[in-house]
Amino acid sequence: MFSKIKKFFCSLFRKNKKDISLNNYIKGLEEKLINNNLSFSIVDNLMKKIKSQNNYKDIEITLKEEILKILRKDRVNNWDNFINSLDNNTTKVIILIGNNGVGKTSLIGKIINRLKQQNNDLKIATSSLDFFRSGAIDQLQKIANKYNVEYISSIHKKSNAHTFYLCENILKEKNYDYLLLDMAGRIHTNNNLLEEIIHINKTFEKFNINKEILLVVDGNFGNSVFTSLEYFSNGIDIKNIIITKTDTNPLMGWIIRLLEENKNINILGEVSGENKDAFIDFNIEKYLLNFLDEICKY
Ligand SMILES: Nc1nc2c(ncn2[C@@H]2O[C@H](COP(=O)(O)OP(=O)(O)O)[C@@H](O)[C@H]2O)c(=O)[nH]1
Ligand SMILES: [Mg+2]
CATH class of the missing domain: 3.40.50.300 (P-loop containing nucleotide triphosphate hydrolases)
Incomplete structure (x- = not known):
């Protein structure tokens, strides 16, 4: 019983992608990329590409595509x-x-x-x-x-x-x-x-x-x-x-x-x-x- 109540309250407060505006999400991404040792210029370029995207899935796909261009298989x-x-x-x-x-x-x-x-x-x-x-x-x-x-x-x-x-x-x-x-x-x-x-x-x-x-x-x-x-x-x-x-x-x-x-x-x-x-x-x-x-x- 107690765990059901706990689950209910957790689901109320759990952050959901839909709760966060896309702009805030992108800002957060920018910060995380910098914190994870990418240079400002790489992050700038990635940001330019994802800013035009208008949903979370496309942002993820674009990031993946752009990073893959850097991590070329022949290198x-x-x-x-x-x-x-x-x-x-x-x-x-x-x-x-x-x-x-x-x-x-x-x-x-x-x-x-x-x-x-x-x-x-x-x-x-x-x-x-x-x-x-x-x-x-x-x-x-x-x-x-x-x-x-x-x-x-x-x-x-x-x-x-x-x-x-x-x-x-x-x-x-x-x-x-x-x-x-x-x-x-x-x-x-x-x-x-x-x-x-x-x-x-x-x-x-x-x-x-x-x-x-x-x-x-x-x-x-x-x-x-x-x-x-x-x-x-x-x-x-x-x-x-x-x-x-x-x-x-x-x-x-x-x-x-x-x-x-x-x-x-x-x-x-x-x-x-x-x-x-x-x-x-x-x-x-x-x-x-x-x-x-x-x-x-x-
Ligand atoms: N977890 C983990 N430990 C590693 C790895 N490679 C080396 N180690 C450990 O890192 C320590 C230092 O390794 P060593 O070959 O003596 O480093 P060296 O001073 O550069 O020669 C040793 O305890 C290794 O067993 C790895 O890929 N993963
Ligand atoms: Mg050694």
């Missing part, structure tokens, strides 16, 4: 294209960079798993250039053991000397398909990191070794992703990123801003959890559905 889910674009005749060196704790080291295991799922005969090796954090090498060695790939260690305890070692002694003698390299990520405590990455980059170039640098970003970072991108872009050309921890944040409005403002950047995939199969294609539909669900809520 996301590029992992397979990326892998296919690498030169098959030499060792393909992939270096992961990004802030501490974003999930670089664990992503190496997930990348190995994904590569091996496509071709179990691939010869893959991994090595750490993170001599800053104690335990970093141990963590990667364990991953190498788990996936049964070679971990390349050296007597050198400086990243650039280790890079020389990798270039001279390993890449020339052994024919790996992939060498996955893990970097330190201490950008807030030590400004030398960027110099280190630039150095490593140059060393690979000196040895004429093909390498790709992937920026790993935490999906929860919001606008801090742009600080990270700006930091690393001061020394290297960032073309590809991987987004981690998408299992913990469904919104990530910053992705729309990232792709709108950086026309050369591709999203190679997302990491959605801690299990070995968690490195997957970025799911645009799921992403947009969650995003619009939250944004268009009233």
